[in-house]
Each structure stands twice: as structure tokens, then as C-alpha cells.
Amino acid sequence: ADAPMDAPRDVAHDLPDRDDSGCPEPPDDLCCCSGDVVHAPPRCVDGVWSCGSLGQLWSGFDCVRSCGSACTSFCTPEQTCDPLHGYLPFVRDRPCTDDAQCVAETHVVDCCGTRAVVGFRETDLPRFRSLAEQCTAHLGECDCPAGPTTADDGHVGDPDMARVACVEGRCRTSF
Numbered sequence: 001a002d003a004p005m006d007a008p009r010d011v012a013h014d015l016p017d018r019d020d021s022g023c024p025e026p027p028d029d030l031c032c033c034s035g036d037v038v039h040a041p042p043r044c045v046d047g048v049w050s051c052g053s054l055g056q057l058w059s060g061f062d063c064v065r066s067c068g069s070a071c072t073s074f075c076t077p078e079q080t081c082d083p084l085h086g087y088l089p090f091v092r093d094r095p096c097t098d099d100a101q102c103v104a105e106t107h108v109v110d111c112c113g114t115r116a117v118v119g120f121r122e123t124d125l126p127r128f129r130s131l132a133e134q135c136t137a138h139l140g141e142c143d144c145p146a147g148p149t150t151a152d153d154g155h156v157g158d159p160d161m162a163r164v165a166c167v168e169g170r171c172r173t174s175f
Helices: 122-137
Strands: 030-034 037-040 043-045 048-050 056-059 102-108 115-121 163-167 170-174
Touching: 102 122, 102 163, 102 170, 115 122
Parallel strands: none
Antiparallel strands: 030 037, 030 056, 043 048, 102 115, 115 170, 163 170
């Protein structure tokens, strides 16, 4: 599934022949996407994480460094409570063997009030709620409208209509 057409994303840059060492360690939630396929991790160019010809730089729930994942973009790391920005690392893997192991939770991901419906193992629900509450309390408010609620597959919709399932060994939400 493709990410929403109006999802913000960083601009890709042409890559020089070599990487430079001016970037900090790349966050785990950055990848180079084209359409809904993750192509590669970004490269450091002139102190900026870039994708070159491999698409555009994205961040989001499904930005894992393997082919075939949906790419979903959210706000910058400084303004986000996106679970993949480090405070909920267990959401990254979300292992499962059947649908009964998975639950979905709606969570505020940025200071605008944008929400995402996240799928993960039911055993992680208490930890998710505790950490999500702490993170959301620190977001503050921005002078911007909330974006649409996004599922793990990149589709947007009514959070009450979200479904969660074990898809290819990972708990994932969809509308």
C-alpha cells in the first residue's frame, strides 16, 4: 500500500561518489523509499542523510531496511512521538505467529495531534501504553492541523475501523 499522497517527506539529494563522515549514526527509522518499497538505508552526503537515485528519505512505522515494506512519513524526529523514533523499540519487530497475538492501539505521533494505529503483540500492551503516555505528555502543541490517522500499511482512515493481523510474522494494522 502506498503512503498518503499528502504525507510530508524529505527531499532526496544526488549522491557523490563517496560517503562522508559528517553525519551522526543513522536513526533506525530512516530509509530510502520509492512508492511503497524500501530500497536501502540512507547515505551520509555533506553531513545530511540522503537517498540519491534510490528514492526519497522517509521515516515511519514501516521504515525497515528490507524490500517490500510500506513507507509512511511523519513529522521530524524533534516533533514526533513515533514509536520507531526510539522510545518503543519492540514495535519495530512486532513478531507474531497468528492474529490472536496482535492488538492495535491508536497513538498521537506528533505535536499537531496526528494519530497512528499501531499493531504489536498483546503482551507488549501495558508497556506501550505507559511509554506512549509519557511521550505524548512531552509533545506540546504546534500551530498545525492534525494529519489523517495512518495504519501500519500506510493507508489512512477512521481509527475505529482499523484491523490488526499477523502478516508475514509481524503484527500490522490496516483499514
